[in-house]
Amino acid sequence: MRRDVFQAIADPTRRAIIMLLAVGALTPNAIAENFDSSRQAVSKHLRILTECEILTQEQKGREIHYHLNAGKMKDLEKWLEQFKQLMAKRFDQLDTVLEQLKSKGK
Amino acid sequence: MRRDVFQAIADPTRRAIIMLLAVGALTPNAIAENFDSSRQAVSKHLRILTECEILTQEQKGREIHYHLNAGKMKDLEKWLEQFKQLMAKRFDQLDTVLEQLKSKGK
DNA sequence: TATGTTTGCAACCGATTGGTTTCGTAAATG
DNA sequence: CATTTACGAAACCAATCGGTTGCAAACATA
Numbered sequence: 001m002r003r004d005v006f007q008a009i010a011d012p013t014r015r016a017i018i019m020l021l022a023v024g025a026l027t028p029n030a031i032a033e034n035f036d037s038s039r040q041a042v043s044k045h046l047r048i049l050t051e052c053e054i055l056t057q058e059q060k061g062r063e064i065h066y067h068l069n070a071g072k073m074k075d076l077e078k079w080l081e082q083f084k085q086l087m088a089k090r091f092d093q094l095d096t097v098l099e100q101l102k103s104k105g106k
Numbered sequence: 107m108r109r110d111v112f113q114a115i116a117d118p119t120r121r122a123i124i125m126l127l128a129v130g131a132l133t134p135n136a137i138a139e140n141f142d143s144s145r146q147a148v149s150k151h152l153r154i155l156t157e158c159e160i161l162t163q164e165q166k167g168r169e170i171h172y173h174l175n176a177g178k179m180k181d182l183e184k185w186l187e188q189f190k191q192l193m194a195k196r197f198d199q200l201d202t203v204l205e206q207l208k209s210k211g212k
Numbered sequence: 213t214a215t216g217t218t219t220g221c222a223a224c225c226g227a228t229t230g231g232t233t234t235c236g237t238a239a240a241t242g
Numbered sequence: 243c244a245t246t247t248a249c250g251a252a253a254c255c256a257a258t259c260g261g262t263t264g265c266a267a268a269c270a271t272a
Binding site: 002006007009010012015018019022023024070073076077079080082083086087090 | 108112113115116118121124125128129130174176179182183185186188189192193196
């Protein structure tokens, strides 16, 4: 089973959960209140996100507080950065071509 | 059918294709050479990426050149930025709490 | 015109997804 | 001690995914 940040944020509900928990830790019930789907459905998403290590659990009596592990989002950030660098390099090459054309035009 | 950047980059092969095309446009055959899976499997990924408008097609005789539409990646960038802002705000609040504790300690 | 190449598309397949309902358990509450 | 509450886990389901093989069409080439 693939369990990474990319697969985690593919689902819109999970993205919303991440945003919710970015503000502060919440219990499954509190999270589920923000969605149309059942508590169990949300619970499944929480399980997936926990397996991805995007969330951590903190047991408090019979309640479980889900905390966001912001560090795990770095994987996504890194990939996006790598992509942007590749694109920047491409534009640099384009610039070189354009300059060569300009100097030839002289 | 959900067709957005998030779902597009969930698959590792598609992420690799995006990186490949970030360097320059390629034909399906040229792309498929970089992977173990069949040309048809790659073609399916290309279809999905095109439907997401991450790729554009340029017909050249019997060949099709797939170009990257870097602009579409902004959706991902925006979401990540929004997330990071939320986290930053949270840390600001934490700072406030810490400062209040400090001034009380005086 | 016959042949080979490049490509998309449809049919099929097992695995995975995201949801549901049901149940068990542990903690709080009366 | 009985009841309610919070939660995870399991069983089930239709839909989707990512792969395959086998076409057909369009273009290039001999």
